[in-house]
Amino acid sequence: MSIAKALHYPFAAGMLPLPARGFVLNVQADSDLSPALRAFTCVTGFKPAHDALTSAGFPVVQVLPDGDWPAGLCLLTKHKAESLASIAQAWAALPVGGLLVCCGDNDTGVTSLMKAVKDTFGEIESLSKYHARVFWLRKAAGPEPAILADWRAGGAVRPVAATGFTAGPGMHGWNKIDIGSRLLAAQFPGSIRGRVADLGAGWGYLSAELLRAAPGRITGLDLYEADAASLAASAVNVAPLAGNTVLKYHWADVTAGLPKGRFDWVITNPPFHAGKATDVTLGSQFITRAAEALGTGGTLLLVANKHLPYEAVIEKHFKSRRTVAEADGFKVIEGKR
Numbered sequence: 001m002s003i004a005k006a007l008h009y010p011f012a013a014g015m016l017p018l019p020a021r022g023f024v025l026n027v028q029a030d031s032d033l034s035p036a037l038r039a040f041t042c043v044t045g046f047k048p049a050h051d052a053l054t055s056a057g058f059p060v061v062q063v064l065p066d067g068d069w070p071a072g073l074c075l076l077t078k079h080k081a082e083s084l085a086s087i088a089q090a091w092a093a094l095p096v097g098g099l100l101v102c103c104g105d106n107d108t109g110v111t112s113l114m115k116a117v118k119d120t121f122g123e124i125e126s127l128s129k130y131h132a133r134v135f136w137l138r139k140a141a142g143p144e145p146a147i148l149a150d151w152r153a154g155g156a157v158r159p160v161a162a163t164g165f166t167a168g169p170g171m172h173g174w175n176k177i178d179i180g181s182r183l184l185a186a187q188f189p190g191s192i193r194g195r196v197a198d199l200g201a202g203w204g205y206l207s208a209e210l211l212r213a214a215p216g217r218i219t220g221l222d223l224y225e226a227d228a229a230s231l232a233a234s235a236v237n238v239a240p241l242a243g244n245t246v247l248k249y250h251w252a253d254v255t256a257g258l259p260k261g262r263f264d265w266v267i268t269n270p271p272f273h274a275g276k277a278t279d280v281t282l283g284s285q286f287i288t289r290a291a292e293a294l295g296t297g298g299t300l301l302l303v304a305n306k307h308l309p310y311e312a313v314i315e316k317h318f319k320s321r322r323t324v325a326e327a328d329g330f331k332v333i334e335g336k337r
């Protein structure tokens, strides 16, 4: 169940008058936003959400513009720091008397976020619906609570000591290297060279490791990533390692299609979540797109959780398939075109 449905509930049930305009933060691709919110500006850096909302007729932007917003709606994520930063952002954007409505899934820590908001701003109203919690309040006059600066800082993109890279909360594996990606990077063969694409590049771990493993052998490296903030972080992490490699960054939904026959190698740790559920459809679409993007003789190197059944789709689209490594619950598979 999408939390966007719960977010709209206080309006639908007549508990709150629906403002004529406003903004919505953190809309996901599977957000089922009510058409009644069509005058609301959706803020999302996630390309599939951006595309879906645009087709549904919502105004969509990557960054919340300054404006006189009577209401701010905030979809809370499972990453507490990211959610608190969004609440602080929404609060700062509202005028005194502006309405802030937040909604989070019961399974992803909404109760503690609601408590943090209550402790900071005072009285709130709330309801439970569709396995989610919605809470709201109006912005009071007075100075901004000091803790909001911490909330903003907590959500910021920054150098992460544990990885040696730059990333931020909400990005995949932002403060620890993904075990599967580490396994894949350890398998980059000496033969890898030419034009390479990194699909679902995140903040750039695989691309960075590739440039370190194959200095001077990669002529072009194209990073495809749906999340704009991750892609921006990848540029910070990867550009210093480029040497003579031509880097290109694509804010893209990989499932929507890639240039045909463009690459010699594709590396990927594909996403396996659509919303909360594990979904092999997304990974399978990545494999199909990788096959199309590779020229004859091109090679796919993919890492996945051991239990995810990608073998059949690789066999369907590639001449040969072999398992290159297995460890820690992950497998690295190679497919040759």
Ligand SMILES: C[S@@+](CC[C@H](N)C(=O)[O-])C[C@H]1O[C@@H](n2cnc3c(N)ncnc32)[C@H](O)[C@@H]1O
Pocket (backbone or CB within 6 Å): 048, 172, 173, 178, 181, 199, 200, 201, 202, 203, 204, 205, 206, 224, 225, 226, 227, 230, 252, 253, 254, 255, 269, 270, 271, 272
């Ligand atoms: C498992 S993570 C891998 C991240 C990074 N390559 C690594 O190894 O740590 C998958 C990445 O795919 C991105 N992603 C999800 N859906 C996507 C889509 N439809 N098109 C492009 N990227 C997508 C996610 O934002 C995420 O960064």
